[in-house]
Amino acid sequence: MSSETRPARGATRDDVAKLAGVSSAVVSYVVNNGPRPVADATRVKVLDAIDKLGYRPNAAARSLITGRSDLVGLIVPDVRNPYFAALAQAVEVEARAEGVNLVLAQSLAGQLLPLVESLSGHLVAGVITAAVPEPEAIATLSRNRITMVRLSLVPPDVDATSILPDYYAGARDAVKHLIEVHGHKRIALVAGSDTPDRPAVVIDSRQRGWEDAMNSAGLPTDAVVRVNWSSAGGWKAAGLLLSDHPDCTAVFTMSDQQAIGMIAGLTGAGRRIPDDVAITSFDGSPEAEFTIPPLTTSSVPMKAMAKAAVEQLLKGRTETRLFEPGLIVRRSCGCH
């Protein structure tokens, strides 16, 4: 199944029991704070022995008997993408706070099934995914009764536990800002796609947010550019915008990475931001503060979402929850 290395045996529970002069069951009671009470004097002896021996419970033995582990799988497309890096960082922090170790798996444009199979063998307490799982992967998880939580994954399947930002409201409010505060009438949408050539399988709620904001103001929604969710995609979108929709005075990009590439592309083409083209984005990533000009963006409450995801997993809840982004206003939209 895998390449592995040297054994790493340390003191066992029996060693501790012997040194403390108690039975090994008592050591368990102390280590786990139950399920039987232990006299204080006994507890002290055991704790001393544990300390003296540097004893760590063997997670494998514990897993074997309890049928679960303190492992949770996290699946992201690619941690190099700053959005997923932020997501992974937040989930790791929340998981650790709950005593859970995070197994990182990247789908990198591949199938999730092998990842999920590998994770199942570890009796993971559950899987948090920010990548789209194919039906086979979902089936494997459910066969092994492993909980799956979708984090920031659009769109949620029906019945699936999802923790996600309110993409719709965030996008709508950002576009409204461009319309109502800055008076723009021609605002393009830079949509994200993993397969830019083909139309999206489902409409991203951010697109609906943009459309509704435009429609409410009686503005046209014909200027749509669909590119990868990356800086390179945004760069490409800059070119498409200038050639296909030269009359647009503003843009809403679905991700900060796209906005970063777009700024580079537009600036390289001699356009000034926000004077020639105003930009508002979505994500709220830290690097949005250091673009030139600094980027106005809808900030996703990642920490709260990560916490909710870990909680759902551990508590076994299955409700879907929406988190409101907040617009961080900087110079790229024309403010200041």
Add this chain to the structure above:
Amino acid sequence: MSSETRPARGATRDDVAKLAGVSSAVVSYVVNNGPRPVADATRVKVLDAIDKLGYRPNAAARSLITGRSDLVGLIVPDVRNPYFAALAQAVEVEARAEGVNLVLAQSLAGQLLPLVESLSGHLVAGVITAAVPEPEAIATLSRNRITMVRLSLVPPDVDATSILPDYYAGARDAVKHLIEVHGHKRIALVAGSDTPDRPAVVIDSRQRGWEDAMNSAGLPTDAVVRVNWSSAGGWKAAGLLLSDHPDCTAVFTMSDQQAIGMIAGLTGAGRRIPDDVAITSFDGSPEAEFTIPPLTTSSVPMKAMAKAAVEQLLKGRTETRLFEPGLIVRRSCGCH
């Protein structure tokens, strides 16, 4: 020790054995391709049964008996930092190629000891760290006979297995480029530090590379700015450069994140890059392509390093290896 959820029991080896009409030992032989040979006809029966039952070996039971697991710990300060994200991505890919699952742990300016203790309990095959471990953490690992590989960690302790870029040569060559190709005479160093207020505990080899390049050319090495390894640090460095070393015509930054912040800071202050201040950096991160202007940077061969780190861990080797960065020339240094 931790919050955990529902059991996830599936078919066991005995179920497979029963269905295939063989002993459970034979199932092991098939699953593990050894250590005993199995007749082809028998193997087929077993494989069929495995398939039919959706059987996955229980990693906990296997770990318990073999004393090791297919888990490897990866410790980074913070995955949100694009450099560590790139590192984590590369290590995850190489680990998975070897059938190994990566447990992500972030030190986030805290101690490594609790992370290491948590990992030890899982009989991890080893730990790869890009964060500085304190002596207690090192002791815990060695007590549990867990191999530690330091990846891109400066400076390596004596005797520790380290996989790192040739910081010295990379920095020296980058600075030489500024001197020899572009004729700069006053080149500042933006050094990194986790504690900018205090002097660095050890001299980063990148600093020595800068110094030696300057010294060889008979140039002064008094312009040093020490800031955090972040965009925010680079932004701050821009201010310090303009106030403390206004005569510098070029800068070598130790990390791309710092360069990104520095570009934003200098541009915000009305300086043109590379005309007023030329910049060369270190890392080779993807976003360096989308700064304005695009950033010249020494590219670290992360994939090769990650592969070497995983290999060292699994093979139990302990040599230290250096990897040569390559200078990616873009516009920030004055080229093109």
Add this chain to the structure above:
DNA sequence: CTGAAAGCGCTTACAG
């Protein structure tokens, strides 16, 4: 080539 059996380090009824 195949199988019966011991044992990895734990947890948890159960009995005291």
Add this chain to the structure above:
DNA sequence: CTGAAAGCGCTTACAG
């Protein structure tokens, strides 16, 4: 409050 004992699902000598 404490302990003896069964058993989680595997691997691997050992015997056949």
